[in-house]
Amino acid sequence: MRATACTLFLLSLLWDSVRAENSISSLQMAAVSWEGELPCRKWDCECTFKNQRGCCCAATELQEAEDQIFQRVMELSACIFQLGDSIHEVIGGVRVAFTASMSQRKTCFGPFTRNSPIPYDVITLNHGSGYNPTLGTFTAPRSGLYSFALSVYSKVGGEGEKMYYKVQLMRNLEVVASTWEDNREDSEDSSTQTVLLSVEQGGQVYVELLSGRQLCGNVEGLNTFSGSLVYPSLP
Structure with a gap:
C-alpha cells in the first residue's frame, strides 16, 4: 500500500x-x-x-519499527523484573515455620483441673521465632494464611486401664480442631489433625489438653505441633 x-x-x-x-x-x-x-x-x-x-x-521504516518493538520489549522486561522484586518483597523474604515436640516423659502429662497448654519443648525448627516453648504458644509475626498440624499419642499402663484424652487446637480462645479417645479397649492410640487458619499479626495458636484428661507413655517425637506461613496477607 x-x-x-x-x-x-x-x-x-x-x-x-x-x-x-x-x-x-x-x-x-x-x-x-x-x-x-x-x-x-x-x-x-x-x-x-x-x-x-x-x-x-521500506527497509528504513521497517528498521525503525524493529527498533521501537525492541525498545518496548525491553521496557516490558524491566516491568516484569520490577513486579518480581515486588512479589519477593511481599512474600519471598518472609520465612515463618516451626516444629516442636514433647520431650520424653516417665510420668503422664495431666490430669489437670483446668485446660492446660501442652509444652512442646523440643524445637527442631523455628524460622521467624514465632514459637515460644515455655508457653507452648505460636504468635504470628505477621498476618496471613497458616498451616498447622498436630499429632497426639498416648499409652495406658496396663490392661483394662482407660484411654482418656482430648486435645484441641486453639486460635486465641477459639477451638478450631480437636481429637480425643475414651475407651478401655486400646492400650495405646494416636491421631493427627491438619488445618489451614487465617491468623492476624500477634494472634496466638496453641494446643491444649482438656481438664481431667491425660497423655501417658510419651516417647519423644510422637506428640508434635508444627506450623508454617502459606502466604501473608497483602497490605
Whole structure:
C-alpha cells in the first residue's frame, strides 16, 4: 500500500512536468529525466521503480519499527523484573515455620483441673521465632494464611486401664480442631489433625489438653505441633 502511494505521489509530480503531454511515453521520458531528490519520505524510490520485486523498499521504516518493538520489549522486561522484586518483597523474604515436640516423659502429662497448654519443648525448627516453648504458644509475626498440624499419642499402663484424652487446637480462645479417645479397649492410640487458619499479626495458636484428661507413655517425637506461613496477607 505504501509503495503504491509513493509511486502515485511521484507520478503526480512527473505529470505536472508534462502537463501538455499525456501519453505514457512522455511520462516515461519525464521519469527518466527527473533530477533531484525523490520525494518518497523514508521509502527507497529507486527500489520502488526499478527493483520492487527484488528488495525491500521500506527497509528504513521497517528498521525503525524493529527498533521501537525492541525498545518496548525491553521496557516490558524491566516491568516484569520490577513486579518480581515486588512479589519477593511481599512474600519471598518472609520465612515463618516451626516444629516442636514433647520431650520424653516417665510420668503422664495431666490430669489437670483446668485446660492446660501442652509444652512442646523440643524445637527442631523455628524460622521467624514465632514459637515460644515455655508457653507452648505460636504468635504470628505477621498476618496471613497458616498451616498447622498436630499429632497426639498416648499409652495406658496396663490392661483394662482407660484411654482418656482430648486435645484441641486453639486460635486465641477459639477451638478450631480437636481429637480425643475414651475407651478401655486400646492400650495405646494416636491421631493427627491438619488445618489451614487465617491468623492476624500477634494472634496466638496453641494446643491444649482438656481438664481431667491425660497423655501417658510419651516417647519423644510422637506428640508434635508444627506450623508454617502459606502466604501473608497483602497490605
